[in-house]
Amino acid sequence: MSRAMSRKVLALAAAAVVVVVLGLLGLWRWGPLGHDEVVPSCGDVADALPEVMAGSWTLTRAEPKREVDRSRVRCEFDFTSADQAYRGRILLSLIESDDEAFLRRTATTGPCEGEAVPNSSAPRYEVARSCARRINDKIFASVLLASDRRYAYILADFSSPGRPIEQVIAYANLSAQHITDQAMTLDATD
Known part of the structure; x- marks a missing residue:
């Protein structure tokens, strides 16, 4: 050759x-x-929310389009409790990534509205922050969580005319934490 x-x-x-x-x-x-990083869609989250908090949930906004990015999602919901006593709006952001440092940094530096409040789920996460702030008759509760694969951020505002403000604060904090816990463990259906 x-x-x-x-x-x-x-x-x-x-x-x-x-x-x-x-x-x-x-x-x-x-x-x-x-192994694509896939977070649950806003529809998946909407389907799971009544298990966390009984009431009426309305998905008002979902971004980005599922065909564009399946590793991030941002959802907004309107909420009315089953007994009509509480009303609120919930903004939820989820990110799935194999970059644990990025997820931790995002949860550590993200905006936490108001004063820090205890989060009973904190030991399960790499980073867990919860805060609350009162503005007029609304309570704003925020929760930021990071695990080794997922980040979740919630900003929820709740109001309840006629209820003691301490009760609304407790409801807002507990609700935001439960919603965030659910979002951190929820699997995508698509």
Whole structure:
């Protein structure tokens, strides 16, 4: 075999190896062998919320479109408790990633509205922050959680005319924490 011929054979063999390696990488990353970071959709969250808090839940906003990004979601809900005593609006953001440092940093530096409040679920997470603030007759409760795979942020505002403000504060904090816990463990259905 001539020298020119052996170079051609070697070049073809190298090209075939590159194609096979790239194909396997593609299958691993984007195909059936891949593990995409997928958070539950706003619809998944909406379906699970009545288990956390009985009442009327209305999804008012969902971003981004599911076809664009399945590793992040931002949802807004209006809420009225089953006994009509509490009304609220809940903003929820979820991120799924294998970058644990990014998730921790996001939960550590994100906005926590008001004064820190205890979070009974804190031992289950890498980072857990809960805060509350009163503005007029509304209580704003925020929760930021990070695990090794997921980050969740909730900003919830609740009001209840006629109820003692301490009761509304307790309801807002507990509700926000339960909603966030549910979002951290919920699986995507799509």
